[in-house]
Amino acid sequence: DTEVTQTPKHLVMGMTNKKSLKCEQHMGHRAMYWYKQKAKKPPELMFVYSYEKLSINESVPSRFSPECPNSSLLNLHLHALQPEDSALYLCASSQDRSDSYEQYFGPGTRLTVT
Amino acid sequence: KQEVTQIPAALSVPEGENLVLNCSFTDSAIYNLQWFRQDPGKGLTSLLLIQSSQREQTSGRLNASLDKSSGRSTLYIAASQPGDSATYLCAVNRGYGQNFVFGPGTRLSVLP
Numbered sequence: 001d002t003e004v005t006q007t008p009k010h011l012v013m014g015m016t017n018k019k020s021l022k023c024e025q026h027m028g029h030r031a032m033y034w035y036k037q038k039a040k041k042p043p044e045l046m047f048v049y050s051y052e053k054l055s056i057n058e059s060v061p062s063r064f065s066p067e068c069p070n071s072s073l074l075n076l077h078l079h080a081l082q083p084e085d086s087a088l089y090l091c092a093s094s095q096d097r098s099d100s101y102e103q104y105f106g107p108g109t110r111l112t113v114t
Numbered sequence: 115k116q117e118v119t120q121i122p123a124a125l126s127v128p129e130g131e132n133l134v135l136n137c138s139f140t141d142s143a144i145y146n147l148q149w150f151r152q153d154p155g156k157g158l159t160s161l162l163l164i165q166s167s168q169r170e171q172t173s174g175r176l177n178a179s180l181d182k183s184s185g186r187s188t189l190y191i192a193a194s195q196p197g198d199s200a201t202y203l204c205a206v207n208r209g210y211g212q213n214f215v216f217g218p219g220t221r222l223s224v225l226p
Contacts, residue, residue: 006157033214041218042203042205042216042217042218042219043158043214043216045213045214048212048213056212056213058213088155090157090158092158092214101145101146101207101209101212102146102148102160102163103148103160103205103207103214104160105150105157105158105159105160106157107156107157108156108157110155
């Protein structure tokens with residue numbers, strides 16, 4: 001199984017809502033990533049978890065709150081978002097193997113903030 | 115700071131042509147380079163991964179090369195097909211748990 005799954009596929013939320021994005025992988029990968037991608041732009045890193053601990057936070061606003069409950073699951077909790085936060089949110093994972101470090105991406109969640 | 119560029123930004127070719135996409139990076143201290151394909155509104159599909167110790171990788175009609183010393187990679191697509199139309203992104207990786215630095219992508223259109 002070389003798949004990263006993300007739910008939901010699409011999400012529309014108001015600026016006062018609280019919602020969560022979910023990412024799951026069963027490849028035994030110990031690093032998991034959240035990226036944000038705006039239209040016609042490359043993905044930009046938000047967070048990295050390594051062995052369930054937050055290792056990189058790219059100065060992301062606190063209205064985005066990541067969580068890694070276990071080695072297979074990664075969540076992104078959303079609260080009080082702004083319309084400019086509308087984007088495609090991508091999750092990725094990679095294994096701790098020095099001969100690889102290949103990143104596998106999920107299909108993304110298309111988020112619209114109204 | 116690592117910077118990745120891709121040339122051309124967009125490319126339109128007739129079906130059947132062979133084509134080359136270019137990727138350049140400024141810092142040669144990389145673990146690997148990965149080429150991805152992205153269809154509009156979709157996630158990233160990994161095409162090829164080249165380790166820093168490798169020169170090239172092949173998968174079907176795709177061939178990717180890496181010249182780490184000059185900071186360049188190319189993706190060669192043979193006998194292009196309309197189904198190859200997508201945005202192609204290269205990304206360099208500094209290692210486990212590290213950020214990928216992506217290039218801006220090349221938008222490819224293959225005309226029937």
